[in-house]
Amino acid sequence: MDGTVLIADDDRTIRIVLTQALTRAGCRVHATGSLAQLSKWVEEGRGDLVITDVMMPDGNGIDRIPAIRDARPDLPVIVISAQNTIVTAIRATEAEAFEYLPKPFDLPDLMAKANQALSRRPRKSDPLPDAAAPRPAADPAMPLIGHAPAMQSLFRMVARILNADLPVLIAGEPGVGKTTIARSFHDLSDRRDQGLAILTSADAGDEAISRAADKARGGTILIENPAGFDAAAQARLIGLIESLESGPDRALAPRIVATTGPDPQADVAAGRLRSDLYYRLAGVTVTVPPLRARVDDILPLAAHLLARAVTQGLPDRALGDDAAALLRVHAFPGNVRELENMMRRLALTASGPTITAAEMREALTQQGASRAAPLTVVPVPAPSSAAAEGAGPAPYQLGGGNGPLSDSVEAHLQRYFDLHGDSLPPPGLYDRILREIERPLLQVALDATGGNQLRCADLLGINRNTLRKKLTELNIEVTRRRKLM
Template identity: 80%
Template sequence: MDGTVLIADDDRTIRTVLTQALTRAGCRVHATGSLAQLSKWVEEGRGDLVITDVMMPDGNGIDRIPAIRRARPDLPVIVISAQNTIVTAIRANEAEAFEYLPKPFDLPDLMSKANQALSRRPRRSDQPPEPAPEVQDSADPAMPLIGRAPAMQTLFRMIARVLNADLPVLIAGEAGVGKTTIARSFHDLSDRRDRGLAFLTAADAGEEVIFRAAEKARGGTIIVENPAGFDPAAQARLIGLIEAMESAVGREDSPRIVATTGPDPMADVSAGRLRSDLYYRLAGITVLVPPLRARVDDILPLANHLLARAAAQGLPERSLGDAAASLLRAHGFPGNVRELENTMRRLALTASAAAISGTEMQGALGQQGAALPATPVETRGAAAGMAPAAATGRLSDTVEAHLQRYFDLHGDSLPPPGLYDRILREIERPLLQVALDATGGNQLRCADLLGINRNTLRKKLTDLNIEVTRRRKLM
């Protein structure tokens, strides 16, 4: 690696680590804790690469990139930031940063990006760039789009790249991960944000409603919630709308379609719930939103953000005590961001002190953990002679009792949408595991027991990642 690297970061430790690593790699390094000094070096013609933090004592590193580009159009800039939000990623992309990496960053990854930047600096016009549209850091969607986990940073960078594209977007993920919030971000953070926004759901997919939505969202965005839930006639009407818009290519008032769906839209197509021709019209770009359990490092920052927002909305100010934070961090989190938000709001209301205790957190997580049926597990316990109370009656009575408790936990509110598929998913896996165990791993006997085709069983076992061990059943 060869070249001169300019580093701007107010953290002395980061400056030292980067200086040592880049020097060992063969670079010359100038490091400062001031954006003013960085700008002076750039204007003097120094440096082949800039690495800058965002929040600096004398300004914002992303805001400084247009000036750097005007002075040195061929000088690449790598942005590093602890502000791990989708807005930061979008602003870095709009400013045409060479790369954006969240803190704490992986040093080998940063070194690789630095080498790429020094090896092939992007060509840019010598003309001063048009100022990027201003995006406020204070944007606060219904659920926060923040996260330092690699899965979320990958998501943020993808959204930033396609934010203003004209292709339709399909946002896939489990219930409660924030798909609607991300759909809103495609409108609220894009250059369409001053135009119309309309929502379409299965409950309001009549012909007049669909075409009225197109008029309302002229030049803006139509968000289609779970098109697999639309009846066949409504799906046909939606296809007609999209075809009409496609035939009007070049019209500035054609809205963009952003749709949300479950984690496996192709399964909806295979099952006949979603027309394949509609799916391919919606999936110009597919964005997969990770569940909360796949981004464990984001749980505490999200929880703190949600507590702060609850306080801003008039609830008591709360913080996480050490024991509460440890319990929350270690929780398996079968739910998603919506469940985390409900838990934080409940604790904001019920905690006995400013700092939420471990006991209070344990109680809140225990309630959440009891949200879904545990019938198969309890049935195995009854077979072993433990006979819990919930397993002493008919199976339907047991399931009904658990579901009623789940509804009761939400008080006057309804559970999150998608309950039907969510409950079936939760029951299907233990049902298959218990049936396999009962048949000694014999898939033919298991399929016969369940009353399904063996190929269907094999597909379900593969989809659910259930390992099958063939053994002789002991009598």
Template identity: 80%
Template sequence: MDGTVLIADDDRTIRTVLTQALTRAGCRVHATGSLGQLSKWVEEGRGDLVITDVMMPDGNGIDRIPAIRQARPDLPVIVISAQNTIVTAIRATEAEAFEYLPKPFDLPELMAKARAALSSRPRRPATDPAPATLGRGADRDMPLIGRAPAMQALFRMVARVLNADLPVLIAGEPGVGKSTIARSFHDLSDRRDRGMAVLTAADAGAGAIARAADAAQGGTIVIENPAGFEPAAQARLIGLIESLEAGPDQPGAPRIVTTCGPDPQADVAAGYLRSDLYYRLAGVTIAVPPLRARVDDILPLADHLLGRAAAQGLPERRLSDEAAALLRAHPLPGNVRELENIMRRLALTSTGATVTGAEMRETLSQTSAPHPPAIAAGDGAAASAGWGATLPPGNARLSDSVEAHLQRYFDLHGDELPPPGLYQRILREIERPLLQIALDATGGNQLRCADLLGINRNTLRKKLTELNIEVTRRRKLM
């Protein structure tokens, strides 16, 4: 490897490691902890490659890229950052960085990227591009955080196709953040100043689809889990897409972004999703990994979610080492959604600023306990068994187990009352598992589920949307 590398990072250890590795590889190296010094070297004509951190004492490394490109259009820039979020990846791509790598980075991978940058020396226009900016609607606090390779690959894919005109299909298990990623395709793209509409199985009538198309002109339509739509609604979606592709308003047509389960082709094979609709939606497929595939992201996500809970008015909390170890070992089948529920519950129920191991263990035991099944007369003991170890042996009534759970919640607050809004929070805690179990028992058939629950079908659909419960129809195996 031959060339001069300019390094800007405020971490002395990283500067030393990179300097030694690049020098051994045959490069000349200039390293600094200042973006001002880096800019001076660039303006003097030094360097064949820049490696820069993002957050520096005197500025932001990504924000300096336009000035570097103006001064030296053919000088490649590799961005390294401890801010392992989708926003960082997208901003680096918008600024036309040669590569973006999260910290802590893999040294052989960085060396390979440096070698490629020095050998290719990409040609870039000499014009000064507008600085990379995020839309007003972009949520910089969105929980799309991760340094795991699977998440970094996802971030890069999103950044590459963010402003393409291809439809996007986002696949993954419930709770992994598919809806958040879908929204990011609008909020972080050049369509962000146009409308966005969301279509769900709860509201997929002909009128709703037409209204969505009108509201999202030039913007984005997000379709949530089309496998749960009725056949007639799927046919209407096909008609909508065809009209957008070939109609007179095609130049201002909205982009289609769709979320689905982890295996949409299985939904097609099972007859839940029309194949002609699937192929219209799957221009680019992005698979979102579950948390068990990126265990190292659990604790950074937990810290972020605790911080977000505090910003929303809940008490500030942090995890003790024991609590963190217990959380990292928990399977989290509900993924990010389950993790957020756990963090909010801990923010509410922990007695001190630091969540103890005992408090984490108690919360995880409640989360992991089986939900109480629907009960018939005389079968209350079996139903109550899953509601916690605090119930006295032989308790036969569901109401008693709920009472014990609520009393424990009040006891955890000592002499203080729980935060306001308790009634709705408790109803939500009970309503979600009831709907999920009823849906599972009826094979995802919403008509049968509504009949089982004794509520109107439209009411059921509204609740499923409010609680963000995904519906996948399947045959019930007896």
């Protein structure tokens, strides 16, 4: 890799890491915590690549891209940001950033993108795009945040097709936020100043469809779950789309965005959705991942939803560390909608400003009582045969006799790998899994020993100093108490 890289980030650690990595790769590096200094370097003609953060003390890195492009049209810009929202991805795309990567980023991935940018041969004949139009701030009612790779992939897809004239079909499980994504295709697009009409199976008569077409003239028509429409209504939708595509007012035809279940082709095969309607709707299909495929987003989403509850008149609450640990491992079959309902209920019922582990445990129990029994771990009875003597402790087993705990862990890990399809999970899996197991183990053991670290270390079979080190690393608070007899 060869070239000069300009880095702008107010985080000194990131500047050091990137400087060392790029220098080892053969680049020359200039790093700063100021956008003003970055602009000065660009105007002086320095640099073959810019890597910039978004939120800086003296401005916004994305807002600075048009000026960089004016001064140096061939200078590529890679945007890195902790603002992991769909609006950030869209604005970076509109500003013609070479690449957008969320923090914490994968260093090898960033190095590969930097190599691509430095290796790119600029074409002088390429027309310069207009400066990006100003965007409204992210709507606090839209929980379109997420650092997980699945969500970042979704954000990039939305950004690329936001202003295309193709119809969009948004697929996903119930409660994942399909309607929110669908509305973003209107609210964040060039059509946002025109009308938005929503059609559901409850109101899909001739008059309703005609009103929707008139209301959404030049805007967007959102069709909620077309597979739930009866045959006559689906035929009317086909007629609507054909008239919009071939009518005299094609220039003002609204864009069609539809939501559907996780497998629309299965709906077609089962006869719930007409194939000719499906192909008219699926110009581009966007799949919204469930929460179990974006575990790292659960806590940021929960904090966002608690903050949103405050704007709706509910008390201001925050998650305690132990409550957050419990929430993060919940399966969330109800997805974002379930999480939102739970956060609203906790905002109302929590006894103080910080939601405790006991309050979270009760909320999770109430939420999941109708779906499945809670997970319990019990020792398997030791075999009575003399041959079993000296065999060591019995393996642990899930309550109900469902097999050893290791089987449950294996099933969980296999599901985690399956969710990534043909791709592998992000690097660092070994440490992440160990942390997931280690923290609750230490917390339960401390609770069982009344906070006595000596007894807890003995129970766990580790040195007391080792236990203290782990408690510090995991930020686990220890409270001594007497057990009530």
